[in-house]
Amino acid sequence: MTEKEPITVVDNRKIDPETGEVRTADAEKDAASAPAADGAAAEQADAEVVEVEAEAEAGAPAESESGPAAGSADSDVANQLAERTADLQRLTAEYANYRRRVDRDRKAAVDAAKAAVVTELLGVLDDLDRARAHGDLETGPLKAVADKLADALRKQGLEEFGQEGDAFDPTLHEAVQHEGSGNDPVLGTVMRKGYRLGDRVLRHALVGVTDGVGDEAAKAASNGAEASDEDAAKKD
Structure with a gap:
């Protein structure tokens, strides 16, 4: 509420309009002080009204906080908690899917690299099979090398x-x-x-x-x- 400045009226007339007599210096002071006193009284009354209204406005929120506003605040907190819980669950599921996808891609890359290396050695195995068919791998160091190579590839899953x-x-x-x-x-x-x-x-x-x-x-x-x-x- 905006306070209004009091309006002060000063009577500077030399002749009293009611009696028709010439005013003296004391009478002029009384005439000037009367409106001022009235203005001060009005200003004090307005201040009291403003103070009462401020007290009323200050007391209104206190009453509302203990009423429906408190229930609304609890509802907002519950909604925020539900939203945060849903976000956490979604992030957990996305991370689990990401880990499974990374593990699957890593295994596929390892299998592809292993297959590429073993494929390059198939020609060596063919040569060893031909040597074995001719009896060259029955004894000697070449037989030991062929056996070790076959065992190593078999351990890698080659059939x-x-x-x-x-x-x-x-x-x-x-x-x-x-x-x-x-x-x-x-x-x-x-x-x-x-x-x-x-x-x-x-x-x-x-x-x-x-x-x-x-x-x-x-x-x-x-x-x-x-x-x-x-x-x-x-x-x-």
């Missing part, structure tokens, strides 16, 4: 596949020749071994495919049955 008699698998074997009817195909001749590192196929086996033992037995049985029928017909 060879492609043995004669194994069932033909087009995802593992590359057939360059085929003998027989094609029913129940198996590996007849292995020209080059295949290798895999874990679930990754580094090189397919180069093989020749032939019919399986089951088909050959069935053919033999069929041929025997036909021969028996022919003998029976001849006897008749």
